[in-house]
Amino acid sequence: MTAGRLGWWTATIVFAVMLAPRIDPLVGHGAAAVPLGICAGAILFVALARQSISLAALATAPRGRLLARSIVLTIRAAHEEAVWRALALGFLVGPIGRVGALAVSTCLFAAAHVNRLGTRAGQHLATGAVFGLAYLVTGRLGVAIGAHATYNVLIGAGLLSRLDMSKTGTSAPAHTFVRSPSPHRRPSHPGVASPAVTASVASLTAVSKSFGSVRALDGVDLVLRTGEILALLGPNGAGKSTAVSLLIGLRRPDSGQALLHGRDPRDAEARRNVGAVLQDVGFPLSLRVHEAVELVRAHFPNAPPAGAVLERLGLAELSGRVALGLSGGQQRRLAVALALAGSPQTLFLDEPTAGMDATARRALLRDIAIFAADGGAVLLTTQQLAEAEEVASRVVLLVRGRILFEGTVAEVRARAGLAKVTVRAEELPRLPSVASVESSLDRHVVYVEDADSFVAGLVRSGVPFRELEVTPVSLEDAFVALTSEVDE
Amino acid sequence: MRLALAYARAETIQYGRYTPYSIPTLALPAVLMLVFGHQMVEDEPERMVAGFAATALITVALFQFGVGIALSRITPWEAYLRTLPATAPTRIAGRVLAALVFAVATVVVVMVVGAAVYGARFAPWRFWTLILVLVLGSVPFGLAGIALGYWLPPRSAMPIANIVIIPVIVVGFLWTRPPEDFPRGAEIASQLTPTRSWAEVLDSVSTGDHPLPLHHVAALVAWAVVFFALAWWGYRRDEGEHFG
Secondary structure, three states: OOHHHHHHHHHHHHHHHHHOOOOOOOOOOOOOHHHHHHHHHHHHHHHHHOOOOOHHHHHHOOHHHHHHHHHHHHHHHHHHHHHHHHHHHHHHHHHHHHHHHHHHHHHHHHHHHHHHHOOOHHHHHHHHHHHHHHHHHHOOHHHHHHHHHHHHHHHHHHHHHHOOHHHHOOOHHHHOOOOOOOOOOOOOOOOOOOOOHHHEEEEEEEEEEEEOOEEEEEEEEEEEEOOOEEEEEOOOOOOHHHHHHHHOOOOOOOEEEEEEOOEOOOOHHHHOOEEEEOOOOOOOOOOEHHHHHHHHHOOOOOOOOHHHHHHHOOOHHHOOOEHHHOOHHHHHHHHHHHHHOOOOOEEEEEOOOOOOOHHHHHHHHHHHHHHHHOOOEEEEEEOOHHHHHHHOOEEEEEEOOEEEEEEOHHHHHHHHOOEEEEEEEOOOOOOOOEEEEEEEOOEEEEEEOOHHHHHHHHHHHOOOEEEEEEEEOOHHHHHHHHHHHHHO | OHHHHHHHHHHHHHHHHOHHHHHHHHHHHHHHHHHHHHHHOOOOHHHHHHHHHHHHHHHHHHHHHHHHHHHHOOOHHHHHHOOOOOOHHHHHHHHHHHHHHHHHHHHHHHHHHHHHHHOOOOOHHHHHHHHHHHHHHHHHHHHHHHHHHHHOOHHHHHHHHHHHHHHHHHHOOOOOOOOOOOOHHHHHHHHHOHHHHHHHHHHHHHHOOOOOOHHHHHHHHHHHHHHHHHHHHHHHHOOOOOOO
16 A cells, blocks of 8 residues: 555545535435445445454454554545545536436446456446435535445455455455455365465366256366376367366356466456467468467567567468468467467466377477476366376366366376277186276176286186177277276 | 557458458448438538548447457457456457547548538638547447447347448438427437437537537447446456357
């Protein structure tokens, strides 16, 4: 809280009191209405903020700090009333009448707040309308200031009583109006041991998302931590892209919470150090490669030179071409270049290697590994176990909107890197490396980790068998085998 | 602001290079004026030129914003842009600036044609005031276009924009003066439209016959606030393609 800001607020109050036109009160006893205004502020707080103030916590909060915060919030309320009520509303009453002036000044008030304090337009409209009405009816600015200050101080106290003061003291005053959308609340992950909280870069907590009747995600918990490459592995339609779109704020969850760098991913601020490659890559008509890069770089004050990024992905000689005219693989490389253009800390890559040739693919996977080694976090979706195996430090298996399995690559390999053996035999002996067996009469479908040793074992056992067939298992089949195993 | 300029630049390049959009946009209002103008010119070509210039701006607002946004919303490129750290107001400011480029170009075309064909003459200070009023007055319409762009289903944006534009111009009397025997109820309805407010302000500025109607100025400001709120809300709630 700088002294400059306080000075500016005080100046606007003095200015408004001197210049603002007087409003004829609709009722007398204006001064007596100040307590009424205070009541109105308290009622507004209860009705809108629905925020509990923990009295016990408040009692332990330092008195001096509480008092200082209250004074600042009161001055701030007076400043806002001076601007929006005394000046805006006061000067509008003449040309467009009381109702019009109230409506316009309230809308302006809400518009000015909405941007700064989150999404609660309705809340700002309601508070603005009540404060404006109080001023119009009594003709006394003090009434409006009383209501506004009460509201502010209560919310400030509510925040103070809930937050860890030592850590968040500096950021708290910015949130005087909103019920804080809890950027400070830590996601709780039952069953997932979260080491240092700071290590969590992005997370989904109990998130569900449906499109019409299709449930794309169903109660998913996911954490991405710094320095790791997390592969989100799953067949088509598993919900991988939906999970990514929720984590970078393209969509919002139906239920549960998505966090990115400690904030709602739909706030631009949360995406400040994030790069993304979406599954569908496309460019607008007639924008050239270097123009696209320049547009993206403009978002990031510390972006490296455009040439360096294009060079790194072998696109330097294409920079004058129209992006839409590039080949599919080149467009994908350009998408990766754009994701890296702002030198992000966190990368979301939704099937980044689809359509790339082998050289480009290998180069990209190497770049991803270097990026993570430098402390960046990467979430990568893929349908190919081999790709996850190459770079990922941790794998999450997503099938039909649920997380089936979470672990290291080796653990997934052991479970999903299977071969399928079909064989007819009266009875199957106990054999090594079997993941799961489905038997109907004499026909057995066996998922095995090592087909060679299984067959060798079968032959050695001396059991008569026929129609032996060994097929490599698609990831999807492996998941199915895995599901039945998990269900047991 | 730097970011808004970057968006404006990219968008201007896109629309400018796309001649199937840029050339009709530049030419249409002037063509409309050539076709319909001579019936309305009466003895006030200045008033008429102002009206058609305003039409040009509304066309840009509804088509570049309304239809353009609605169509681009479902593209992969727009989805990608939404992963970048740009706030809704920045994006909207960028679009407004880009539209301003086209708006100014179309207005210049209309004014040149108006001066050449109909002999519209403005005193210098009146000319610059008119330009200022045209630019400021187009803000609520630009915001309305953005709001439409984020609220309309992408595939029906074009027909709806076509349906909206003509009545809004006719009811607001941008091209003509309201007739003497205009029914009172219809007159009130007309007074409440943003186009009428703009027409009244332009009327005052272009001819100098009346003082500036302050209540219409206030109405335009109020419309701007309403449409900004709708546009901002629309951007925030948008999730690209809506399934199901």
